[in-house]
Amino acid sequence: MNLLRLTPPPCQPRLVPSGKSxxxxxxxxxxFQASWxxxxxxxxxxxxxxxxxxxxxxxxxxxxxxxxPYLTEKFGNPSSVHLLGQEARGAVDRARREVAxxxxxxxxxxxxxxxxxEANNLAIRGICxxxxxxxxxxxxxxxxxxxVRGICxxLEKRGWDVTRLPAYENGLVRISDVRQSLxxxxxLISMMLANNEIGTIQPIxxxxxxxxxxxxxxxxxxxxxxxxxxxxxxxxxxxxxxGCDLLSLSxxxxxxxxxxxxxxxxxxxxxxxxxVGGHQERERRAGTEFVPGIVAFGAASKIAREELHxxxxxxxxxxxxxxAGVKRLVEDVVFNGDNKFRLPHLSNISFRYIEGEGxxxxxxxxxxxxxxxxxxxxxxxxxxxVILALxxxxxxxxxxxxxxxxxxxxxxxxxxxxxxxxxxxxxxxxLSPLNKVSSF
Amino acid sequence: xxxxxxxxxxxxxxRNAGELLDANAIAEESNxxxxxxxxxxxxxxxxxxxxxxxxxYGCPPTLVCGSALSMALENMTxxxxxxxxxxxxxxxxxxxxxxxxxxxxLAIETLRVALESACSAxx
Numbered sequence: 039m040n041l042l043r044l045t046p047p048p049c050q051p052r053l054v055p056s057g058k059s060x061x062x063x064x065x066x067x068x069x070f071q072a073s074w075x076x077x078x079x080x081x082x083x084x085x086x087x088x089x090x091x092x093x094x095x096x097x098x099x100x101x102x103x104x105x106x107p108y109l110t111e112k113f114g115n116p117s118s119v120h121l122l123g124q125e126a127r128g129a130v131d132r133a134r135r136e137v138a139x140x141x142x143x144x145x146x147x148x149x150x151x152x153x154x155x156e157a158n159n160l161a162i163r164g165i166c167x168x169x170x171x172x173x174x175x176x177x178x179x180x181x182x183x184x185x186v187r188g189i190c191x192x193l194e195k196r197g198w199d200v201t202r203l204p205a206y207e208n209g210l211v212r213i214s215d216v217r218q219s220l221x222x223x224x225x226l227i228s229m230m231l232a233n234n235e236i237g238t239i240q241p242i243x244x245x246x247x248x249x250x251x252x253x254x255x256x257x258x259x260x261x262x263x264x265x266x267x268x269x270x271x272x273x274x275x276x277x278x279x280x281g282c283d284l285l286s287l288s289x290x291x292x293x294x295x296x297x298x299x300x301x302x303x304x305x306x307x308x309x310x311x312x313x314v315g316g317h318q319e320r321e322r323r324a325g326t327e328f329v330p331g332i333v334a335f336g337a338a339s340k341i342a343r344e345e346l347h348x349x350x351x352x353x354x355x356x357x358x359x360x361x362a363g364v365k366r367l368v369e370d371v372v373f374n375g376d377n378k379f380r381l382p383h384l385s386n387i388s389f390r391y392i393e394g395e396g397x398x399x400x401x402x403x404x405x406x407x408x409x410x411x412x413x414x415x416x417x418x419x420x421x422x423x424v425i426l427a428l429x430x431x432x433x434x435x436x437x438x439x440x441x442x443x444x445x446x447x448x449x450x451x452x453x454x455x456x457x458x459x460x461x462x463x464x465x466x467x468x469l470s471p472l473n474k475v476s477s478f
Numbered sequence: 479x480x481x482x483x484x485x486x487x488x489x490x491x492x493r494n495a496g497e498l499l500d501a502n503a504i505a506e507e508s509n510x511x512x513x514x515x516x517x518x519x520x521x522x523x524x525x526x527x528x529x530x531x532x533x534x535y536g537c538p539p540t541l542v543c544g545s546a547l548s549m550a551l552e553n554m555t556x557x558x559x560x561x562x563x564x565x566x567x568x569x570x571x572x573x574x575x576x577x578x579x580x581x582x583x584l585a586i587e588t589l590r591v592a593l594e595s596a597c598s599a600x601x
Contacts, residue, residue, distance in 0.1 A: 393513070395537040403490060421513070436513050469495050469541060471506060471517040471533040 083405025087451040090407045091291075092234055092268060092384060092442035097334070098293035104337035105295070108330040116327050117318065126329045133336025140339040141266070141285060142276035143302050149322045150332050151313075153299035154267035155185040157286035158228075160301050160323065161263045162189045164309030165226050165284070166198065172259035173223030175199040179211045180427040183234050183265055187423075190228075199223075205427050208376035209238035216245050220252065220260075227262050231280070232269035235424040235440055236375030237384030239273065240264075246281020261307065267291055267299075271342035272350065272381050283307045289331065293445075294338035298331030349445045354382035356443045356452050361385055363456040368463055372434055374425060383443045388425065388434035391473040392466040397439055400462035406455055409440050433472065482572025485542050492541060494548035496531045503596035507588040509580055514540045516588045520551070522596045527551050527559060539574050539581035546570045547585045559593055562586070 088096070108129060114122030116130050131145070138145045151157055166176065178190055180202045190200045201219045203211050211229060227249065232239045242264050249262045263284040266275055271292040277285055285302040289295065303309065303322065316324030342349075364371060370390035389397060394410030401408055410422075421435035430438075441455075467473045481489075501519035508515040514536030521529040530551045532544035547567055551559055564582045568574055574582060 391535070393536050393540075396541060399489060399538045403486070420511075432513060466541075469492060469533055469544075470535045471515055472535050 083403070085451070085454055086405040086407075087447070087455055088407045089441045089443060089447070089451075089455065090409050091444035092237075092440060093409055094290045094296065095293045095444055096446070097295055098338060098341060100341060101294050101334045101337045105330040105334040108333050112329075114329075116329060117316075126327075129333050129336075130327055130329060133332045133339075136336035136339040136343075137287065137300050138302075140270065140275065140343050141287070141302060142278055143285075144305065146320070147277075147302055147305055149301045149303060149319045150327055150335075151299055151301060151319075151323050152297055152328070153290070154183070154265065154286050154288035157267075157288070157299050157301040158183065158185045158263075158265055159189055160309070160312050161284040161286060161303075162186065162193075162226065162228055163312055165261050165263065165307075166193060167310035168308050169225035169259055169261070170198075173221075173225045175201070175221050175224045176226040176228060177201045177203065177216060177219050177224060178228045179203045179205055179230065179240070181205045181209060181233050181236075181238075181424045182228070182230055183267070186228055186230070186265060203229075205238070205424075207429050208379075209233060209236045209374065209424075209428055210376050210379060211240050213241055213244040213248065217248060220248075225259050225261065227260070228265070229262075230265040230268070231275070231285075232266070232273070232381050233375070233424065234268045235422060235438075236386040236428075237268070237381035237442075238375045239269065239379040239381065241379075242280045242282060246279075250281055268381060268384075271338075271346065272353070272383055274346060277302055277304070284309075289335035289338060292335070292338040292342050294334040295331055298328050298335050300335070345445075350382045352445060353443050353447075356447055356449065357383060357385050357441075359449065360441065360443075360452045360455065361387075363452070364459070367456060367460045372430070374428060374430070374438060385441045385443075386425075386438055387441070388430060388438040389463055390433065390437060391470045392463065393436050394439050396466050397437070397462060400466060401455075401458065404458045404462065406458060409442075410438060481538075484546075484570070484572045485539075485574075488542040488545040488571065489538050492545040494531050494545065494552075495533065497533060498529055498531045501531070503592045505588050505592035505595060507584060507591055509536075509584050512536070512580065514581060514584055516540060516544050516584050518544075518548070518588050518592045520592055520596060522556065525556050527554050527556070536584075537578065537581065539571075539578040540584065542571050543567060543581045543585035547589060551589070556593060556596060559589065562589065 112125050114126040116123060116127040134145045134148050138148050174197060178186060194200050203215045205211055227245060229240050229242060229245060231242050246262055249260055252260055261283040264282045265286045267286055267288040269275060270287050283304045288299040311322050313324045318324055318327055372388040374386040374388060398408055398410050421432050422438055425435040425438045498519040498521050501521055503520040503522055506517040517533040519531045520527055530548040532548045534541045534544040550570060564586045567582045567585055
């Protein structure tokens with residue numbers, strides 16, 4: 039963004055309501071031109087700070103280097119028998135090993151697909167289609183990603199019962215609630231590993247142990263799926279420790295490109311493929327593989343695994359510095375999500391008296407990119423269901439902002455945001471009729 | 479659609495923000511669905527709007543509509559203000575995406591309520 043490149047908009051007489059004289063009109067134009075010049079100076083960002091890594095991450099240059107040959111000379115179809123095809127097949131297999139290694143899985147338990155939403159669709163719909171002769175009840179949480187919420191709504195329309203467990207004030211589901219919600223006809227528990235808006239880390243390993251215990255007592259038709267899209271690369275993941283049967287991943291949260299993801303499917307778990315008509319991915323997901331994307335995903339997974347602890351510590355340092363600064367500099371804020379069981383890179387804060395999108399745009403004008411789950415930006419006009427699920431009121435849900443740090447952010451970035459944020463918040467609060475201590 | 483330069487200017491430097499201490503027409507309206515809220519205070523004398531202030535809570539278009547409307551209203555007669563439409567306001571700010579046009583509708587609704595209170599005070 040470079041606002042200096044913008045030119046002042048022309049003053050068009052037709053834009054001024056009738057009843058204004060030409061003298062008034064000219065005066066208005068001059069005032070507007072002058073204010074525009076001041077605006078350029080005032081709004082010119084001093085630096086660009088990207089704090090929206092939960093939405094997507096920039097592609098790591100090492101990942102770009104790895105994938106380029108598969109966009110150029112190594113263009114073969116992995117299903118082809120000739121050398122070019124086999125070269126692509128080998129690359130896909132190597133990437134499969136890297137993605138598997140990131141989560142402690144075996145390579146043949148990884149199904150490549152287009153991303154997290156498809157992985158969630160394949161996992162839940164695929165299991166439910168196979169399992170519905172045993173039962174039509176599934177358990178999930180009230181703070182799942184919209185893709186899981188959407189699938190559950192579709193299943194409900196088809197006669198399934200869905201239990202949505204509360205996440206309480208700290209954003210965490212309780213294992214006792216999961217246990218109490220189990221019914222003889224429950225076939226699936228789908229619970230995210232880490233939340234995309236507030237970053238809370240759910241007790242999936244505890245749920246995995248519960249499922250294992252149920253199986254030991256003779257219940258064969260109960261599976262556990264977890265959406266690990268936000269967690270992968272930010273906290274260690276081991277599918278054996280989690281005890282899950284299915285796990286969703288997305289490459290673009292891991293410094294790889296958009297358009298590729300994976301579903302882990304524990305060996306022996308049967309599910310109905312949702313893409314048919316090809317033998318790819320051992321007939322679990324038909325369609326020619328996105329080879330450059332898969333290669334990038336493999337490279338990104340290797341980097342994430344090798345550098346995870348270093349990056350986690352860095353992200354937590356930045357996040358904690360940021361939150362301490364906000365507590366010191368901005369009044370009337372509420373931090374959302376449990377402080378201990380939370381992803382190291384994410385901070386979700388509700389600002390009283392202001393709406394999140396106004397703050398988002400105000401920060402954007404200063405070169406700072408964040409996101410909000412608030413009303414208007416989501417297109418639904420409703421406040422964030424995740425923040426509401428924590429028991430927050432409408433005002434706090436509408437005034438929530440997600441700051442998500444990445445490995446390339448620095449302490450200088452944090453300090454810049456702490457310099458800008460209090461000013462933007464103060465300005466919006468001065469405009470707000472909800473702020474009864476307005477300076478006017 | 480992208481926001482216009484006029485929109486960005488109002489957002490960066492809202493005009494007439496605040497509340498008039500000697501207002502004789504005040505209205506505060508909200509959109510019950512998305513929670514946006516706009517407060518207008520007007521000082522009307524001899525059938526003409528002498529001064530306008532606004533306060534806004536909501537997405538950026540709500541702030542921008544408040545600012546642009548307040549500028550447009552200054553020195554208008556009550557009659558001219560009554561005939562000021564959502565379309566006029568949208569033209570002033572270079573338009574809004576369709577899903578954001580509720581902000582302009584809220585601004586005009588608040589203006590109507592304020593003008594009605596001004597007329598009642600006169601009568």
